[in-house]
Amino acid sequence: MLDRRRRALTAWLAAAILMTAGAPASAASLEYVGTYIWSSSQDSFGGFSGIEISADGSGFHALSDRSHLYWGSIDRDSQGILRGMNIAGYARLKDSKGLFLEPGYLGDSEGLAVADDGTIWVSFEGFDRIASYASPDSNAGLHPRPPKLPGMGVNSGIEAxxxxxxxxIFGVPERSGLETRPFPVLTYRDGSWGRAGEIRRDPRWLPVGADFGPDGWFYLLERDFRGILGFASRVRRMQMTDDGPQDEEILLETQYLQYDNLEGISVWDDGVGIRLTMISDDNFLFVQRTEVVEYRLRD
Incomplete structure (x- = not known):
């Protein structure tokens, strides 16, 4: 009996060693870099729901949820820590006829993406749609509206x-209709909408921002709100394949009140590695503030 137990234990240990040797490396994580509090006396400043950082980290575009787009340069110290956001200009977005968009149903701008050719893409979640702009001052380019899916409605359209x-173009709506229902991933290319699978939903987390990193991964910023407990944020990344999202990893999950209402995310290469820049929506309330929070990816 003792020999049988010894042989069984030896076999178990051998199998455990083999499994350990073949196990994948530990998942990636995020290392905190710094937080910058951004402020301005301009009446339209605030409510930022999207941000794009230039490839070299020296410039930015920031979108408010009231159809105002800001752009400018970034000051960093010798360690690469953000020390200043210099506004070079700002514009109020227009519709396709050249009329300024009003805050609310038509002007609830949420998602921001800038193409390699400089085209600015914006998603709206009141009257659910996307628009393209050759420049911040140009008229909106018209595109077919996205298909209506469960959960997509007023104030719950394409947020990321x-x-x-x-x-x-990849878009993820803020809601899926049920806490147990995954979030659909919509795609737009050459004037046609498609689907790229679904993203697993954890009931309390809602998508608010997304970006493709220079590493090819899709990074998703999510938010949870608990009233007086404040906001918490989470960052997931995944590979977008023809069969849908794969290889999902949770990179960050903050505590409540650790940061303000983070809604926009930009992923870029700072020369050392992948960096994530996130911006908060202060809802134009004096009790909140605009934070620009940065992390560096550690594989």
């Missing part, structure tokens, strides 16, 4: 917007 290096 990203553009892949092949020019395909």
């Amino acid at each position: 917007l990203a553009i892949r290096d092949d020019g395909t």
Whole structure:
């Protein structure tokens, strides 16, 4: 009996060693870099729901949920920590006829993506649609509206917007209709809408921002709100394949009140590695503030 137990234990240990040797490396994580509090005396400043950082980290575009687009340069110290956001200009977005968009149903701008050719793509979740702009001051380019899916309605349309290096637009709605129902991934290319699978939903987390990193991964920023407990944020990344999202990893999950209402995310290469820049929506309330929070990816 003792020999039988010894042989069984030896076999179990051998199998455990083999499984450990073949196990994948530990998942990636995020390392905190810094937080910058951004402020301005302009009446339209605030409510930022999207951000795009230039490839070299020196410039930015920031979108408010009231159809105002800001752009400018970024100051960093010798360690690469953000020390200033310099506004070079701002514009109020227009419709296809050249009329300024009013805040609310028509002007609830949420998602921001900038293509390699400089085209600015914006998603709206009041009157659910996407629009393209050759420049911040140009009229909106008209595009077919996205298909209506369960959960997509007023104030719950495409909240997270990203553009892949092949020019395909990816959009994720803020809600899916049921806490047990995954979020659909919509695609837009050459005037046609499609689907790219579904993203697993954890009941309390809702998508608010997305970006494709220079590493080809799709990064999704999510938010949870618990009233007086404040906001918590989470970042997931995944590979977008023809069969849908795969290889999902949770990179970050913050505590409540750790940051303000993070809604926009941009992923770029700072010369050392992948960096994530996130911006908060202060809802134009004096009790909140605009934070620009940065993390570096550690594989």
